[in-house]
Amino acid sequence: MTVTLHGPNYSTYARTARLALEEKGVPYTLNEVDILTGKGHAPDHLARHPWGKVPAFEHDGFLLFETLAITRYVDEAFPGPALQPADPRARARMTQLCGIVDSYGYGAIVGKLFWQEAVVPLQGGTPDAALAAEGLTGAEQALSVIESLMEGGLLCGDALSLADLHLVPVVEYLRMTKGGAVALAARPKLAAWWEKMNARPAVVATRPRLG
Numbered sequence: 001m002t003v004t005l006h007g008p009n010y011s012t013y014a015r016t017a018r019l020a021l022e023e024k025g026v027p028y029t030l031n032e033v034d035i036l037t038g039k040g041h042a043p044d045h046l047a048r049h050p051w052g053k054v055p056a057f058e059h060d061g062f063l064l065f066e067t068l069a070i071t072r073y074v075d076e077a078f079p080g081p082a083l084q085p086a087d088p089r090a091r092a093r094m095t096q097l098c099g100i101v102d103s104y105g106y107g108a109i110v111g112k113l114f115w116q117e118a119v120v121p122l123q124g125g126t127p128d129a130a131l132a133a134e135g136l137t138g139a140e141q142a143l144s145v146i147e148s149l150m151e152g153g154l155l156c157g158d159a160l161s162l163a164d165l166h167l168v169p170v171v172e173y174l175r176m177t178k179g180g181a182v183a184l185a186a187r188p189k190l191a192a193w194w195e196k197m198n199a200r201p202a203v204v205a206t207r208p209r210l211g
């Protein structure tokens, strides 16, 4: 049995897929396609992902991209603890939370706030303060909505679900920004959620190596 996850350690979406693999106890190889140096658009990666994004996933010749498709497949195709609630309403809530992270959280938190505060200076550029502020406003809204939907100590009750795994990598980067750390601390349920998630062996094992 061979499982390969194509994506760099610093990618939030790739980390979510790795978190699912780690939580299920599935051995895998990480092929670190470096999207920051254009490797996502090299022919070998475009053959795996037509848009040149990460992650892409392979299991014994079965190819897949789109992170939610990957995490669902990993949960359903491998033994180990279930990462999706059985109850239809809880499962719908989980899918809704994954969609919120994808559609509203990632762009504001990673695409604008973290990118301007952390990545642009690393690349020798000057951050766009207006874009960072826009990102923080979007982050505040996403965090408030996510917290209002929480129904237990974790996002979907007290059992780990894919929703937690989709949010962790984004919150890791949010905490590295000035306003983001304050915004998280101002939301006690989510701040407590982060403390729990941050201690999980899978989260520790997939920590991004920055710099």
Ligand SMILES: N[C@@H](CCC(=O)N[C@@H](CS)C(=O)NCC(=O)O)C(=O)O
Residues within 6 Å of the ligand: 011, 012, 013, 014, 035, 040, 052, 053, 054, 055, 065, 066, 067, 068
């Ligand atoms: N809808 C995709 C989004 C993946 C995505 O945006 N990945 C980012 C890295 S975290 C990426 O590949 N960015 C490079 C690019 O857009 O060229 C998914 O769910 O997998």
